[in-house]
Amino acid sequence: MHLSNETMNVGFVKKVEALSGTSVRRCFQCGKCSAGCPMSGFMEHPPNRVVRLLQLGQWERVLAGRSIWYCASCETCSTRCPNKVNLASIMDALRKLSWDADGPSKESYVQLANRLFIENIRTYGRQYELRLGAAFNMKSGQFLKDLMLGPKLLSRGKLKMFHSKNKNLPEIEAIFSRIEEMRKKGEAL
Amino acid sequence: MTPAKKHIMHYSYFPGCSLHASGREYDISTRALFKALRLGLQEVPDWFCCGATPAHNVDELLSLSLCAKNLSLAEEVEGDLAVACAACFSRLKTTQHHLKKDDVKRKQVETAIDGPAALGKPVKHILEILARDFGLKRLEESVKKPLMGLKVACYYGCLLTRPPEVPDLDDCEDPSIMEDILRALGAEPVKWSHRMECCGANFTLSRPGVVLKLSNAILESAQAAGAECIMVACPLCHGNLDIRQGGIKAKYGQPEATLMGNIFGSENQGSSDAEPRGETPIFYVTQLAALAMGVPSDKLGLESIIIDPRPLLKEKNLL
Numbered sequence: 001m002h003l004s005n006e007t008m009n010v011g012f013v014k015k016v017e018a019l020s021g022t023s024v025r026r027c028f029q030c031g032k033c034s035a036g037c038p039m040s041g042f043m044e045h046p047p048n049r050v051v052r053l054l055q056l057g058q059w060e061r062v063l064a065g066r067s068i069w070y071c072a073s074c075e076t077c078s079t080r081c082p083n084k085v086n087l088a089s090i091m092d093a094l095r096k097l098s099w100d101a102d103g104p105s106k107e108s109y110v111q112l113a114n115r116l117f118i119e120n121i122r123t124y125g126r127q128y129e130l131r132l133g134a135a136f137n138m139k140s141g142q143f144l145k146d147l148m149l150g151p152k153l154l155s156r157g158k159l160k161m162f163h164s165k166n167k168n169l170p171e172i173e174a175i176f177s178r179i180e181e182m183r184k185k186g187e188a189l
Numbered sequence: 190m191t192p193a194k195k196h197i198m199h200y201s202y203f204p205g206c207s208l209h210a211s212g213r214e215y216d217i218s219t220r221a222l223f224k225a226l227r228l229g230l231q232e233v234p235d236w237f238c239c240g241a242t243p244a245h246n247v248d249e250l251l252s253l254s255l256c257a258k259n260l261s262l263a264e265e266v267e268g269d270l271a272v273a274c275a276a277c278f279s280r281l282k283t284t285q286h287h288l289k290k291d292d293v294k295r296k297q298v299e300t301a302i303d304g305p306a307a308l309g310k311p312v313k314h315i316l317e318i319l320a321r322d323f324g325l326k327r328l329e330e331s332v333k334k335p336l337m338g339l340k341v342a343c344y345y346g347c348l349l350t351r352p353p354e355v356p357d358l359d360d361c362e363d364p365s366i367m368e369d370i371l372r373a374l375g376a377e378p379v380k381w382s383h384r385m386e387c388c389g390a391n392f393t394l395s396r397p398g399v400v401l402k403l404s405n406a407i408l409e410s411a412q413a414a415g416a417e418c419i420m421v422a423c424p425l426c427h428g429n430l431d432i433r434q435g436g437i438k439a440k441y442g443q444p445e446a447t448l449m450g451n452i453f454g455s456e457n458q459g460s461s462d463a464e465p466r467g468e469t470p471i472f473y474v475t476q477l478a479a480l481a482m483g484v485p486s487d488k489l490g491l492e493s494i495i496i497d498p499r500p501l502l503k504e505k506n507l508l
Contacts, residue, residue, distance in 0.1 A: 113243065
C-alpha cells in the first residue's frame, strides 16, 4: 500500500494533532503503549493499533469501536512512549471527535457517564453523587446496579442526600455558554 | 511575634468534590493533620468541580477553563494551593502546564472565563507538603505515636506521577515519596508490584466490572507482599479499593460468585462454606499521619471506611 496524504486522510489526522498537541505520524509502532496499558484487554484495537489505523486513514474504524472509550486516562502510554507521542491526549481528541459526531461508537455506558458527570457540573457546580448514580441507573436501564452499596455509603456519611449550594453557578453557566459560542463562531475546535 | 505565632506555614485548600462526599474522611483527616502540624489551611470559597477525567475525556477546552477559573478563585486565598485529590491535583497542574506553553489555548480559555488565566500559584499535593515543605525530618520529630509494626503497601495509582512532565511530584516509574513519609511515621512499607497500576478510576460508574478486575489485581499483589493495609492519596483509588472490595471478594475471592452477587453486582453474599479471603483496610495517608501525630482516633474519620480498619489498629496497639 502506498501511503499518501489522501490514503492517510490527512485532514482528520491534522485535526487530531491540533486537538491533542502531539504527532500521530511520529509513532513507529514499537507497541510499548499497548504492553503497559491496563485496559488493552478490554479493547478491540490496542492503543498502538489505534494509532496505526489513524496513520492508514482508517479513522472510522477507530471512532466506531469501543477502544477509545475503554481508555482509563492513566497516562502510562504517554509516560513510556520512546518517541514522545502523547497517546493519552490523542485518545482525548478522538473521544471529542466521536462525541461531536454524536458517537457512532458501540460503547454507550462510558459516554452516558461522562455526559451525566458534565451535566452535574453545569447544574450543581460540584458533583452530586447520588444524582449521578441514580440518573446513570435510570438511563442505562440497570435499575439494580450497586443498589446494595447505597445504604452502606449513606450510613457512613459518604453519600449526601442533598447537593451543596454554590455561588459561582452563574459563572459556570457562562463558561459553558462562552465555549459553545466560540465553537459556533469557529474560534475553537 | 515569637511563640504565639499560630501557624508555621499557611495554605489555600482545594478539597474537590469527593472530599465533601464519598471521600469525606480524607477531608476530615487532612484538616486534623494540618492542625496538629500547625499548618494553616483555608478552603477556597465556592470552588467548583475541576471536571476530573470525564471533562478532559471529551472536551479539553472545558476542562482547562473549569480549572483556570478555579485557579483564579484560589488567588483570593493566601498561600500555595494544597490539593488532596490526585485527580484535582493532576487537572489543576495540567492546566497550568498547558496554558503556560500554549498561547492559542490560553487565549481560548481566557475568552471562556472572561478574564486572565492566573497561573502563578504553586499547586501542591498533600504528599509534597508533608515530605518537602514540612520536611521528613520534622515530620519524624513530630511523631507522638509511631506506627510500629504496621506493614503498609503504598499505592500511588496513576495521576500523582504521570505524565512525567506535569505533576513534578516524584519519579514517574519508581517513586518513593509515600514510603518515605510512612517510614517517618514509624511504619513499615512493603515492597510490591502494583504500586503504579491503574485501579479502574472512574469506570466505577460506567463499567464497574473493569474496576473489579483491576482493583482485584492490586489487592492480591498487596496481600501477597504481606501488607496488612494499603495507604492511598486519592479518593478515587480509595473508593475502588475500599467501597468495591466487597464486590471484588464476591467475584474473585471465592470459588464461585453467587446468584445474588451477580444480580446486585457487588457485596458479599458468598456461600458460607467457601474459604473467605482476608480483608485489607485502605487508609488515606492523612489518616495514618494524623494518628501518628497523636490526633484522637475519633477525629480521623475511621468510621467512614467500609472495610473497618479499627480491628487492625487495635491489634497493633495503635487505638
